Amino acid sequence: MSRRLLPLLGLLLSACAPAVSGPVRSLPDVTATLGVPDPEHLRVVVMGDQGTGDGVQRRVAAAMGAVCQQQGCDLGVGLGDNFYPAGPREASSPLFKTRFADIYGPLNIPFLMVPGNHDESGLFGGDGTDARGAEAEVAYSKLNPQWVMPGRTYRAPVSAGQGGNLAEFFAVDTSPLAAYLPVHRASERPGGPWDAAQRAWLTGALQSSSARWKLVLGHHPLFSNGKHGDAGHYDGLPFAFQRGDAVQDLYGLACGKADVLLSGHVHALEVFAPQPECPGTWTAVSGAAGEIGGGKVGTRKAAAGFFGQPGFMWLEITPQMLTINIYTVAPDGVPTLAATQEIRK
Template structure:
């Protein structure tokens, strides 16, 4: 559903030249246990899972199968944890129904970020009210399996890998944000951008992975950052998201995203050298067909599923799994090498 465009605000919302001026966001660090085998960190990656239907349950069952067979130390949830809109209170029973009941049996912590549906205001998915993200941060104090100490944070796992979690919903909202300082290229955006640049620069981890709900590149229906959904206004098209991700290009090894209900893997591109991108946004439904033509190492459209990573000092092994009647079927394996 496409929200009504507030065309009268076009002059106010015109995109400004992105800047790193301003104070960085607080440097919040999530504390994670180091696996007994510090040379292997195995991560299961899901996105856009919060549909609450049969597909979400089947994918969760398939994830349990893979984690039991291959091992999982950590999970990543890439946003849109709730549909059509995220709860505004941490006490909402939706946390139990759509997270704890389904993923609690995995017995691993999940690094969580918010998506545009989690931050809904008027229309589900408009991404204009960060109160939904605040509720998810608050829930992390109630359930240690849900790791989200702030909307923007980092999570090192020993010296092997460090995750950098972003909130991209304010960078590509469909409607003007409730809080003026959260407009794209506003104070909040600049602070997050400055934090990301500084945190990546200071990190000594072997691998650096950035988590953001909206993708930089995608061949799915939403398109790519700066061109999302072919909206008429720059703030809706995600130019601010593109500028944020460009800060990671060549500094991070991999960007993990959802938003598009597909499974995609891109090698470094000429417009983002040195950094891979993985999309795992099919944990709640089998999305629609392929639209774009950007060269991909792998993509799967119209299939529900998830990704699994085996991170070692020299190689990240990437596997994609489709969920078929609650069972996991491997559909791709590849490697990212140092």
């Protein structure tokens, strides 16, 4: 569907959408249990927007494997759009095998997964309106322990032995908060009971965490110089539910409390130091593990930015430092360390 038609269609559907009301029910505080070899040294490979099933996805996956073999990997992160053009509705779909298990199984590490707007497709691929796609991904986590997604919203602490947790990851579902059309479930629309419940969960989870490093995982970015832009201004669309106002509000709860926001959606590799709108928190976009279309549009000052190139990130976390390494992947599959950013405590 043409992006030019989205404002008109959004206006028509939003005018017909029922009012959002009802009590706010707490989301369950779901925890994924992780085991790592060294609780004070964590190595994480981060991919996003990978689920194309084409040669780019496979080439990046092979490059990730090469880096993991050389540098070591304890954990993976998948930042959404795990399937293009649309996610499956059943955990038994063969897409889980061909787009994930066959490609990333050889890495032999668990992946913390979050859903993206293509995973939650409804009327057309990528509209982000149907949470049944995310629920199928949650169900698949019971079939394949390498795919870690016990809920659409969950936390994953990494123990540091007697010293508490070295790191904790907080996964959120941003797709209903920036859908191109009103989402099917009225209660999950921005400002509704589900949105309020996810905000309350994230606030409480961050507050109760004693982790040395706190990282929030969501598909849509807070800041980006790519084609979608910043939250609250996505794609230059006119309606608050399309442009990500609620995504901006959700991430705002993590500003100054989380150390890093990790996201995809924009098919680029970007790192931003804490911004005036979100002091105390770094932002990293890793959305080039399959889809790579779109160049630089914005002018926000970035610590690093790579567009039109496939790639991924590799994080190294110790009690004193979190290091973000950006790898781009050449047509011959060779990964190149393109940028490094150290964050110290």
